[in-house]
Amino acid sequence: MKRIRLGMIGGGPGAMIGQVHRLAARMDGRFDLVGGVFSSDPDKGATFAQEIGSTAFASEAEMLHSGQIDAVAIVTPNHLHVPSARAALRAGIHVICDKPMGISVAECRALEADVAASGRVFVLTHNYTGYPMVRQARHMVRSGQIGTVQQVQVEYPQDWLARDAAGPRARQAAWRLDPARSGPGGALSDIGTHGHHLMRFITGLEITQLLAITARDVAQGGLDDSAQVTLRLDNRAMGALWCSQTAAGAENGLRIRIFGSDGALDWRQEDPDRLLWSDLSGPRRELTRGSPDLCDAATSATMLGRGHPEGFFAAFATIYRDAADEMLGLGPTLAPGVSDGTWGLRFVEACARSAQKGGTWVDI
Amino acid sequence: MKRIRLGMIGGGPGAMIGQVHRLAARMDGRFDLVGGVFSSDPDKGATFAQEIGSTAFASEAEMLHSGQIDAVAIVTPNHLHVPSARAALRAGIHVICDKPMGISVAECRALEADVAASGRVFVLTHNYTGYPMVRQARHMVRSGQIGTVQQVQVEYPQDWLARDAAGPRARQAAWRLDPARSGPGGALSDIGTHGHHLMRFITGLEITQLLAITARDVAQGGLDDSAQVTLRLDNRAMGALWCSQTAAGAENGLRIRIFGSDGALDWRQEDPDRLLWSDLSGPRRELTRGSPDLCDAATSATMLGRGHPEGFFAAFATIYRDAADEMLGLGPTLAPGVSDGTWGLRFVEACARSAQKGGTWVDI
Amino acid sequence: MKRIRLGMIGGGPGAMIGQVHRLAARMDGRFDLVGGVFSSDPDKGATFAQEIGSTAFASEAEMLHSGQIDAVAIVTPNHLHVPSARAALRAGIHVICDKPMGISVAECRALEADVAASGRVFVLTHNYTGYPMVRQARHMVRSGQIGTVQQVQVEYPQDWLARDAAGPRARQAAWRLDPARSGPGGALSDIGTHGHHLMRFITGLEITQLLAITARDVAQGGLDDSAQVTLRLDNRAMGALWCSQTAAGAENGLRIRIFGSDGALDWRQEDPDRLLWSDLSGPRRELTRGSPDLCDAATSATMLGRGHPEGFFAAFATIYRDAADEMLGLGPTLAPGVSDGTWGLRFVEACARSAQKGGTWVDI
């Protein structure tokens, strides 16, 4: 079995997302974590590498040109994604990059060009698309099983910013609300882009116009911590996307409901193995991961039998599996790519533009 | 026990809502249904009266001046509410009126004047406010238990229009989508006003500005069958209200979530005996109807012990109970009144105005 | 419309169940509550009658022979049911009797004979069978839609005895745990019989043998407050019935799951408008009250459209509707009758016998 030598940028002490990427890579089983530049502080990076049984490189450049890695996982704050990714691609290294892809459409477009020029694989970890029932939803919508999409309701409430910003997650709150490091969106960048990509992934529809208003209930002076976005989609359907990091009681409440002329689908990230399907002609059905008669994309992303919750790690590992498949030349996959990342920034910038004007319609 | 002699206008053959009003009146136990003008066609009205063991009056005027009734329940299509209500009040008769109160703000204001001049009771059946846990929510928000309200999410999806408009509910679909009989809103008038009132009832906040877009997926050429409304509230909170009568799989999915600086509440009409309370300082709590430690308003609206679902009829009967209390001089109640009805039309007209302009901000 | 003159025995001050019966009778709309013997203390009865706008009779005998009533509702403690019912039947009066029917199989059999001899209607208010989705379940099982019944799981936990026995419900606790007034079962009589009847109503199966163990966690010295019963059914299926009035957190948790060779059904009293149907050949379906394609028995017991919770009162009113239909000669109904009541006591006596012997198998 061909193996992929992986380096990591970021993901050092206290960074949950670095641990998630390492675990996802291990779960796929085809990656070897060779080492990383785990921290901007070389001493901290070295200590951390030792703790996790890995190796620290002195710098990104050294790692990228070491000849020791085939691919790199970028898990730094948003503003560092594109520069690292571009450097990697130019060194002939595949890239797995955390989301959002960057902090401006402009830099995303530059990255698109580099991906095209490099011929390397670029995968963006919009990890929720790794859930089998999300892939089932995509299949059902795209094969017409709910008819023409008429309305979309997307929501992603959390409450960590109201709960922990002054405490255990102060450091994360600081950079996520800082435009220099987070880009033009706060909650919009961090979780709004997940909701936006999920909608696109399932329906294949793009937003043509949107209108956003935002709040800064905790983040006074910083970026938005909540946003309400109204959507016009390119098939004339309408939609709404609400995200908030100050919604008391919400943990990771990503949910998408898609209403078509013949039926509807409802999926919730906190109960990911279930997809509710309402057809106008009969009772609601509860489709469950691992059941027979699901589509190939759902079945092939399934690691475990019915009724044993697979959860977040397995979905994330599926994105790594897709990345590995692409890197090993095993064909295209459903993994989000560089153009998805650009769409994400187009969404965030459009929302920011609309909100700054007091909530006007803007083209995306 | 003093009893109230009740007449009914509308509510004849096939009208579900007339049956609901009669049942609610019976459940309260202090009303005697004397008779009614159950249909615009006197013969049908007479036949129907006989079927239900009641008496038909030849005309509204005859009934209102018969000396046989103290109060009237108006359950006709929207455009007939205000004329009947004004005639009743001028005859010194109390009014219980179905929602929305009318078809224009102008006629609602005229009715307000008549209510004031008459000294009679006017109750508008925004029946969801009769649910005990809605009254509990009101108490909690207004007594500061979730802090300052920051965000409100209201939704009311149904699917009957997509499901039954061409079949069993064709007649209802016809008048509900006809501006002459329904007023400026379709789904907005029929169910949007319920969501709007529920938000006001619980939070005490008013909308200052709103922006609406609408769809006509089934109702081609008629009124809106879905609407997405963005809200700015008078305490600077933001909100969204979505209503739809073409949302496949939705039965009567009225839900309200209110997020404050300290906590949040979540209530769903399809599971009305439960109120979820999330406080930032601890785990989510599930408050249930009939439990000790609920507020007086919730407890006094409760007819049955914990765990036996009270449901829609009991909530509706609570509005009738309130109406009876007011008519018998037993003090003010939480029942919606005439100014609530005017606010409802202000909401509908503002939405219609906004939507006609392609979704612009309008003052309410 | 022919009307039925109703008297009531019991149901006076503080008796929730009397209020429920009165409400159910009013909801059906064909009963007139003429008066009652609401309390064993005539003064209290008279005061109470006045409070509720009714009339007090001096004694049961006077009421039964007054010529003023056609039917009587018996809502006294268990030991008084059969004597009152027999007296009523002998006076030619129809009987609606609360459950359990009595305190011994012997008196139940005597009552059976009186019912047969009288030609009057006898209805036992196992009210949960009035829920439309319970009737749908019965239809589906009996028409073979889940194949051969193989396993039945019935549970009915409550917690009021642990919560309120020393407080607000002390009086009810006292008689319910007293063998002289409650019969041989505590929780078994009060709620176990509901679970037992529900199983029989839906499946048509009878218990051939059972084995019971009981607990007296609160009711020290009194009757059982919890029981675990293992069942052998007459088609060789096996089952379990658990009831408890000390199960913290349980409100009225009646639930029945029926597993057949081809599929299964799952119904919960706290969410009564929903019936989950799992067929081995596909995904779980959620059948909802008011939907098209339900059986006639479910549809005709439905008062309200989909998505508006009907709840407990409506289900209870359906039993009254059935009773009225039978009294008015409108044909047989699904209402529980006198033989169901005898089966209930056979169940309770068998459980008590088994538990007394330390949990041995006994024939029912």
Add this chain to the structure above:
Amino acid sequence: MKRIRLGMIGGGPGAMIGQVHRLAARMDGRFDLVGGVFSSDPDKGATFAQEIGSTAFASEAEMLHSGQIDAVAIVTPNHLHVPSARAALRAGIHVICDKPMGISVAECRALEADVAASGRVFVLTHNYTGYPMVRQARHMVRSGQIGTVQQVQVEYPQDWLARDAAGPRARQAAWRLDPARSGPGGALSDIGTHGHHLMRFITGLEITQLLAITARDVAQGGLDDSAQVTLRLDNRAMGALWCSQTAAGAENGLRIRIFGSDGALDWRQEDPDRLLWSDLSGPRRELTRGSPDLCDAATSATMLGRGHPEGFFAAFATIYRDAADEMLGLGPTLAPGVSDGTWGLRFVEACARSAQKGGTWVDI
């Protein structure tokens, strides 16, 4: 970081559980899978090893004495567990063994002696005890937060045997229903032991007497496919344990409810990040994984923030983490051990004995 060299016995082509063990080992990150005897057929084993990028040993003996492994994971059918485990221990190799531990109490006792004599670590993968909220439940019960345990309801329904026994899982069905390979229990061994251990793990209570009846609805002639067991616990509490592999619609419905004198807990494997806590003095609370204020055992078993479902793999990895900690001398853990395995077989044998006698009480 010290690493553990792991060998595997069983878990070859088509064996889901082997894949789960390998994944759990990888997720912990301290195990290196050196190789295995993946199949009883050496050729198949070699091919399979190649497929997964591992190495095949020619025989168990060779592997155990190769000096290349520190620990072995045993994932064969039940009858092979004890012989392999004993051989490993005698070779000085730590053991991670799938459940149930064996096919008789006698062989389990022999294994207990070997564990004691060897000084090696023995961990039994009752994996559900790796879920953080199960550990939270254990903490709460054992620290008295629900008072004295009075009733326990355990259930574990599945439907795969009714659904897939004639198809995709025929091979698994064959050995699981064969006493020579499965031991005296069918569903009782496979899933009943999980429920039994979960009850013991959380409550610390042991069964003193039990009574079981079983069914063979699919498994005609073979072992039980469903069992209903009534329990007497050593603190005089009563309980029930129901397991079934023919319960239509059930996927992996393991659920435990524990009722105490002051409160109750409710946990479901299909929604594992949630623990419902009902205290008699207030409303139900929903404790969620990753929340502050959970016990250390729950928190330290948590890999991910609130609201991202961790699921089955993470729980399984926690058992591997515990095993690694024990092997590396990092102190005792909550991982199930050899005496738990013996208790499991005592449970199964007692059930089988009781059922054979037609359902009599037997000591465990």
